[in-house]
Amino acid sequence: MLATDALVARGGRLAALSSDTVAPLDRVLPRTWNPIDVMGDAPGQRYADALSILLRDRNVDAILVLNCPTGLTLPGEAARAVIDTLAAARAEAPGEHSGGRNVFTAWLGEHSAAEARHLFVTARIPTYDTPDSAVRGFMHRVQHRRNQELLMETPAARPADFAPDIARAHNAITSALSVGRTWLEMAELNAALDAYGVPLPTTRLVADAEGAAAAAAEIGHPVALKIRLPNLTHKGDVGGVALDLDAPDRVRSEARSMLTASRASAPTRGLTGFSCSRWLSSPARSN
Numbered sequence: 001m002l003a004t005d006a007l008v009a010r011g012g013r014l015a016a017l018s019s020d021t022v023a024p025l026d027r028v029l030p031r032t033w034n035p036i037d038v039m040g041d042a043p044g045q046r047y048a049d050a051l052s053i054l055l056r057d058r059n060v061d062a063i064l065v066l067n068c069p070t071g072l073t074l075p076g077e078a079a080r081a082v083i084d085t086l087a088a089a090r091a092e093a094p095g096e097h098s099g100g101r102n103v104f105t106a107w108l109g110e111h112s113a114a115e116a117r118h119l120f121v122t123a124r125i126p127t128y129d130t131p132d133s134a135v136r137g138f139m140h141r142v143q144h145r146r147n148q149e150l151l152m153e154t155p156a157a158r159p160a161d162f163a164p165d166i167a168r169a170h171n172a173i174t175s176a177l178s179v180g181r182t183w184l185e186m187a188e189l190n191a192a193l194d195a196y197g198v199p200l201p202t203t204r205l206v207a208d209a210e211g212a213a214a215a216a217a218e219i220g221h222p223v224a225l226k227i228r229l230p231n232l233t234h235k236g237d238v239g240g241v242a243l244d245l246d247a248p249d250r251v252r253s254e255a256r257s258m259l260t261a262s263r264a265s266a267p268t269r270g271l272t273g274f275s276c277s278r279w280l281s282s283p284a285r286s287n
Contacts, residue, residue: 003064003106003131004035010139021057025050041072044081051085051103062102064134067116069109079107079116083123102141106134162197169195183233186226186275201280207273209255213248215276222246222279227258228272238262244279251276 004014014035017025028049030039036054038046047065054063067078086103104126107113113129120127128134172188172195184192190200204215205228216223227240235241239261242254255274262271 003066003135006132006135007139010135012135012139012142015057015060018057018059021053021059024053028053040068040070042078043073044077047078048081048085051082052089055085055089055103062104062138064131064138065103065105066131066134067105067107067113069112075107075109075113076115076119079105079119083119083125086123086125102138104128104134104138106131164197165195168192181230185230186228201278203275203277205273205275209252209259209274212255212274212276213252216245216251217248219276219278223251224277224279225251225254225258226275226277227255227262228275229262230272 007014025033025036028046029036033039036050038050051063051065054060065082067075069075082103082105105116105120106128107116107120108130117127126134126137128137169192172184172191176182176184176188186203187205190203193200202219204211204219206212206215212225216225222244225242225245226235227238229235229238229240232238232240238258240258242258245251245254258274259271
């Protein structure tokens with residue numbers, strides 16, 4: 001009962017024995033065996049008979065063999081019966097379900113259990129001093145196994161039905177490389193990202209300030225506005241970036257200011273206009 005309470009308290013549950021297990025146990029155990037109680041006068045053979053039957057039941061994941069010292073039996077005899085039964089099961093079906101079962105033991109007592117514990121350690125069978133520590137040790141193994149299984153649940157690198165447009169991404173990159181650039185223009189970058197299904201804010205490429213204002217009205221406010229100078233990587237260096245613009249008039253005004261600032265601080269040859277994108281990162285507009 002102590003072992004059962006400890007098991008349930010730690011999230012375990014008792015096995016449901018199959019009818020093919022109950023009938024043989026009825027033949028080898030006293031009439032009041034349920035739950036599986038070999039009784040205090042059990043000789044080693046009774047341990048062996050019960051254990052060999054349980055090892056064949058595939059509904060049983062683990063078996064805890066308990067022994068309480070009495071004046072009627074020898075703990076060492078019962079321990080040897082358990083060891084011999086497990087050895088026979090492994091020899092009969094190496095690597096099979098019956099031979100590789102989780103079997104652990106708890107021989108209560110101090111001096112009377114010393115021999116049995118030594119025998120179990122030598123046979124590499126887990127043994128504990130109390131039912132509670134036995135169940136706790138087993139549940140540690142259960143949790144470790146669950147953790148290992150979780151670690152192996154590596155998600156797929158990409159969804160099974162995902163098919164990127166590799167050719168489109170390749171063309172965007174080779175377009176930049178063909179003119180000696182080591183970075184992508186916005187149109188090229190957007191094409192490469194979109195080819196792999198990366199969500200992007202709505203963007204319009206326009207030629208002048210009026211076009212930028214019209215694009216802002218179309219895609220909705222607020223917007224981010226950037227000047228398009230192919231030979232300039234960091235547009236902010238020449239005042240070519242404005243964020244969180246909330247009206248077409250502001251977009252138009254900022255576009256004109258960018259043109260003036262860029263002419264004063266950098267060559268404008270190659271100027272291709274502006275990009276106007278929906279602005280999604282303003283904390284003040286998070287709703």
